[in-house]
Amino acid sequence: MTAGETDEQLAERLATAAGAILLDLRARGDLEGKALGQAGDQQANAMLCREIRSARPDDALLSEEEKDNPVRCGQSRVWIVDPLDGTREYGEGRDDWAVHVALAVDGVAAVGAVALPGLDITLTSGVPLPLQPANQPLRMLVSRTRPAAEAVFVAERLGAELVAMGSAGAKAMAVVRGEADIYLHTGGQYEWDNCAPVAVAHAAGLHVSRVDGSPIRYNNPDTYLPDLLICRMELAEEVLRLAAQYSSAG
Known part of the structure; x- marks a missing residue:
């Protein structure tokens, strides 16, 4: 201590x-x-x-x-x-x-x-990194082993490159560090999977929410969290719109 x-x-x-x-x-x-x-x-x-x-x-x-x-x-x-x-x-x-x-x-x-x-x-979150310029083309993070269909759908419509990466924290921090622009996850996580990444990403000035745009809440009796979006602020509206379009089509 x-x-x-x-x-x-x-x-x-x-x-x-x-x-x-x-x-x-x-x-x-x-x-x-x-x-x-x-x-x-x-x-x-x-x-x-x-x-x-x-x-x-x-x-x-x-x-x-x-x-x-x-x-x-x-x-x-x-x-x-x-x-x-x-x-x-x-x-x-x-x-x-x-x-x-x-x-x-x-x-x-x-x-x-x-x-x-x-x-x-x-x-x-105490010493947030300055945001880097967006990548051209945009880069969207997905799981190494099971890319979410929603993420593939959104990436195709944004013309974004899919980037496979391991852990949730590594993917979220790739957006914070400017190596990627969007992390859209719909495969389910738990509170410990994203609470720290969400705090760091929010402090850095990124958009953070559920995939329906609602805020993420922690310290729930049930620690399961179905989905997560971390992305550059200027991309959030369009990513959320496309995610909703995928959901309604499904």
């Missing part, structure tokens, strides 16, 4: 530290694949939960790797953590995985840090 740390500083420090744990574990070389991912999840999660409970003992905590305590739903402040977003990519030795540390306040993603340890960077 560091005295006087802001929530933003705490999130950034812990996400970066968890990333270092994961890199060190992978570099040892005694585990691989699924076993490596499981060990990484456990070790990063243990550190994150211990440090958050020490630094913010009055706050609630929701982690992908911890048994959920429904008491959190009655609290204003809840830390939402994914110790290893992109377990498959991590186990395969790729760079497109992330660590998410977020704080939701009254259901809103207020603070977030997303570490991209393979790239040696941590992006945070």
Whole structure:
């Protein structure tokens, strides 16, 4: 624990530290694949939960790797953590995985840090990156293994190039960093998959919403979130219109 740390500083420090744990574990070389991912999840999660409970003992905590305590739903402040977003990519030795540390306040993603340890960077809502110019042609992120039909439909009508990438955090941060322009996901996620990325993206001046345009709310009894849109602000209206067109046609 560091005295006087802001929530933003705490999130950034812990996400970066968890990333270092994961890199060190992978570099040892005694585990691989699924076993490596499981060990990484456990070790990063243990550190994150211990440090958050020490630094913010009055706050609630929701982690992908911890048994959920429904008491959190009655609290204003809840830390939402994914110790290893992109377990498959991590186990395969790729760079497109992330660590998410977020704080939701009254259901809103207020603070977030997303570490991209393979790239040696941590992006945070506390120090947002300046937005880069749009790509030409536009670039739209999709899953490596199961591109959503809605995303393919929207990309075709925008003339956007599809870019396959691993974890949700890596995809969201690619938009923040200007490597892509649109991340449209309709395959379902959980709160820990996107709370930190949403906080970072919003702080950077990007559009963030559900695919119907409604705001994303956190600290719900049911942590499942069906869909997500993160994109450049000037593209949001058209992307939402096309997504609605796809839904009505289906």
